[in-house]
Amino acid sequence: MSGAALGLEIVVVFFLALFLLHRYGDFGKQQRMVLFGTLLAWYLCFLIVFILPLDVTTTIYKQCKKDHEQHAVSPPSVNQTTGNASLTPTESLRAACYKPWSYIPDGIMPVFWRVVYWTSQCLTWLLLPFMQSYARSGSFSIAGKMKTALIENAIYYGSYLLIFGSLLIYVAVHPQLRLSWYKLQTIGITAANTWGLFLLVLLLGYGLVEIPRSYWDASRHGHLLLKTYFKASKLMTEKADAEENLEDVMEEVRKVSEAVKYNHPLRTCIDTILRKCPPDYQEKVGRNMDDYEDFEDKQTFPSEKSLVKLHKQVIYAVQRHNRTRVQWQILLQQAFHLEDVAKNESSSTRQFVHSFPCSQPAGWFCRYMYTPTVEWYWECLLKRFFYRLLSLVLTIFSVAVVWSECTFFSTKPVLSLFAVFIQLAERDYNYVYIQVACFITIFFLCTCVYSTVFRIRVFNYYYLASHHQTDAYSLQFSGMLFCRLTPPLCLNFLGLIHMDAAISHQQKEQTAYTSIMGSMHVLSFVANGFYIYYPMLIVILCIATYFSLGTRCLNLLGFQQFMGDTEMTSDLMEEGKELIRREKRKRQRTEDGENRRREWKERYGNQREDQSARSRTKHDAKESDANDRQVKYSRAGGRAERDRVELLQDAEPLDFNADSLTDEVADPECGRHAGGRYLSMSSSRSRIFDDV
Numbered sequence: 001m002s003g004a005a006l007g008l009e010i011v012v013v014f015f016l017a018l019f020l021l022h023r024y025g026d027f028g029k030q031q032r033m034v035l036f037g038t039l040l041a042w043y044l045c046f047l048i049v050f051i052l053p054l055d056v057t058t059t060i061y062k063q064c065k066k067d068h069e070q071h072a073v074s075p076p077s078v079n080q081t082t083g084n085a086s087l088t089p090t091e092s093l094r095a096a097c098y099k100p101w102s103y104i105p106d107g108i109m110p111v112f113w114r115v116v117y118w119t120s121q122c123l124t125w126l127l128l129p130f131m132q133s134y135a136r137s138g139s140f141s142i143a144g145k146m147k148t149a150l151i152e153n154a155i156y157y158g159s160y161l162l163i164f165g166s167l168l169i170y171v172a173v174h175p176q177l178r179l180s181w182y183k184l185q186t187i188g189i190t191a192a193n194t195w196g197l198f199l200l201v202l203l204l205g206y207g208l209v210e211i212p213r214s215y216w217d218a219s220r221h222g223h224l225l226l227k228t229y230f231k232a233s234k235l236m237t238e239k240a241d242a243e244e245n246l247e248d249v250m251e252e253v254r255k256v257s258e259a260v261k262y263n264h265p266l267r268t269c270i271d272t273i274l275r276k277c278p279p280d281y282q283e284k285v286g287r288n289m290d291d292y293e294d295f296e297d298k299q300t301f302p303s304e305k306s307l308v309k310l311h312k313q314v315i316y317a318v319q320r321h322n323r324t325r326v327q328w329q330i331l332l333q334q335a336f337h338l339e340d341v342a343k344n345e346s347s348s349t350r351q352f353v354h355s356f357p358c359s360q361p362a363g364w365f366c367r368y369m370y371t372p373t374v375e376w377y378w379e380c381l382l383k384r385f386f387y388r389l390l391s392l393v394l395t396i397f398s399v400a401v402v403w404s405e406c407t408f409f410s411t412k413p414v415l416s417l418f419a420v421f422i423q424l425a426e427r428d429y430n431y432v433y434i435q436v437a438c439f440i441t442i443f444f445l446c447t448c449v450y451s452t453v454f455r456i457r458v459f460n461y462y463y464l465a466s467h468h469q470t471d472a473y474s475l476q477f478s479g480m481l482f483c484r485l486t487p488p489l490c491l492n493f494l495g496l497i498h499m500d501a502a503i504s505h506q507q508k509e510q511t512a513y514t515s516i517m518g519s520m521h522v523l524s525f526v527a528n529g530f531y532i533y534y535p536m537l538i539v540i541l542c543i544a545t546y547f548s549l550g551t552r553c554l555n556l557l558g559f560q561q562f563m564g565d566t567e568m569t570s571d572l573m574e575e576g577k578e579l580i581r582r583e584k585r586k587r588q589r590t591e592d593g594e595n596r597r598r599e600w601k602e603r604y605g606n607q608r609e610d611q612s613a614r615s616r617t618k619h620d621a622k623e624s625d626a627n628d629r630q631v632k633y634s635r636a637g638g639r640a641e642r643d644r645v646e647l648l649q650d651a652e653p654l655d656f657n658a659d660s661l662t663d664e665v666a667d668p669e670c671g672r673h674a675g676g677r678y679l680s681m682s683s684s685r686s687r688i689f690d691d692v
Contacts, residue, residue: 005102006112009050017043025475026468034472037123037131041479044120045486048513049446052490053438055109055511056422056499057100057431063509064097064429100431109512117487117516121192124483129153132476138312140269140304163191189517196488200449201534203485205541207448208401212394219387221345225338229576230562230569232331236579239324242317249317250281252310256302257285269307276314278321319471326465335580345380352376356587397444401496402542405535408496419498442493449485453478491517492535 021039133149168187217223253273260270274282302310336355344352352375400417407415414420418441425433464470464478490513494500500514501507544550551561555568563569 003104003108005054006051006104006108009054010047013046013050014043017046021475022468023466024464024468024470026470030472030475031135033131034135034476037128038475038479041120041123041128041483044116044123045479045482047116048120048486048490049442050439051112052442052493052511052513053435054102054104055113055513056438056494056497057102057434058104058109059499059509059511060426060429060431060434061097061100061103066509068097098429098431100429102431102435110516113513113516120483120487124480125157125192128476128480128483132473132480135472135476136312136315138308138310138315140272140308140311144308159195163194192484193488193491193517196484197492197531197534200485200488200492201537202541203449203452204401204445205538206545207452208398208538209542209545211448211451212391212398215387215394216391219384219391221338221341221384225335225342226573227562228331228335228338229573229580231576232335232579233572233576234560235324235328235331236576239328242320242324246278246317246321249310249313250277250285253277253281253314254285256307256310260301264301266301266304266307269304269311273307273311273314276311276318278318319473322471323465330465332580332583336584339580339584341379344376347376347380350376352379355584356591394444398448398542401445402538404496405492405538408498408535409532411498414498416496416498418493418496422497422499438493438497441496442490445489445493446486449489450478450482453481487517495531 017039021035021042025035025038027035130149130153133152134145137145137148139145139148168184217227257270257274260266274285277285340353340355343355347353351372353372404416404418408419410416414423418437421437422434425437464474491500494511494514499508499511501510548563551563555561555563560568560572
């Protein structure tokens, strides 16, 4: 099994990242480089989370071997005094230490962590921000887009260089420290982890309180429905603003497109802008365009700089419009479902009835397992108790994390709860428990951190929407953020379980992940100060989140937040309720129309088929009569007879072909006869030329 667990997890994690990218991204429409960069970023971060528990168990086994080698008994002295055959050091080692099933041989993990860590850091600090700004740039040339991307990322690069430069100056000035490549590498890693830990604590303090509270609120259907009404009112305002902004931008595009004709040098830039517009706007602008028009007269044309600005506005307006549209559809589904739950709670039949049943046939799971009765018991009874129980479990977990973050530096006695649990399992060599406990803890920390990014209103611009609706900018942002936060989060976790010697100050075996991070003793004020005391701010952030201080401050500043019984909140809830009711009536009318159309088609479909068959028969009969008349005219014998026939036929071919053309258009199963009128005129001309 040596290395097999590592290889298996590498393959499984890749397909997990690919599945999530397929769920949120669009393989058919988005650029290949965007998809590849996001997939690589997600894959590397998931690898760190999944494989770090294997590194922990392997390190525990190595520490066990090291301890037994130090306390091994010399065989000759023992055999002479006791006279009994004693175990050799190797046999004693085998009897005491148990190799984990997921043991990774020496030399593999350091190389693996170097590749994963440095690749993820290059992605998050160099490639992904550059690709993100490059994709949103309004420039029409590659050089212009690269220049715009560098200018926009100056803040990110500047913050990193500021931290790195400060640490570099400290090492250069310190008399006991000498610069080397290893120390420069350690300074760079420390700067990246310091930046990530600064943001990590802020996000973690919010998520540790908000995630358990969100599940508790989810068990209160009435409260959740009122909050959904409040969100609907705010989202409709944002959606209307996005649509109005898109209309204004499209009007500017129309004016510029009408001013710059096809023979103008800037027309290629206009065509590039039009390709970024929605399809209906492209058709609307195309209908108002002439094929060619001279531009040499005295007209005012836009400059290339103004077109670059307009191009960027189009990209932003279209992305914002698509995002609000997707958010609105998702919110409508949630509101309709919550209203259905409220109606079905008082049902005497105990069968869940949907307001809008799915038109597609249900799968075998819904037909045989998740029946309407089972759905009623789950949605109306069991789900609320399950969410409350889950909220209590998550609350206990959050309290354990807060306590451990404030006490993980204490090694004697051991106060960190996670360190206590891992050390108890280490005595019995229960490697499966250690791996499961490590994975659950890291996964919970990641959930608290990453979900916070998409909960806070400031980050609502970046939105991960399922059903392939996430734009390229949000995908790249998520990959960039995961790569920045995952390494310091995992390093913080190793400190919680006392497996980071730079924080615990214990002479124990280092994990391969910690050895790649470098010794933090190079920068003692970071290892002994910032890394220990800064996480204690989680307590203050958790208290502020519990009492909703941030929400109250935003509400005072004019940003409407869901506060419960305030007058503004009540007005917005009533407005959202009316919006949901209106959308529900609109969808109900649409479904009623579809049902009536389906019933009418089932009832009168056969009669229409009979009528179409009879019309085809009449049409064939007309064509045969016309052919007979043409044959009769062609068989006229003398010249006088032919002249008389030609005079009589002056109007007949046109009338006949017009009748046949009318019949063809009236026939529902036949398309329009392309060029029918021109065909009759050409036949008339051919007879005239025959006469000549």
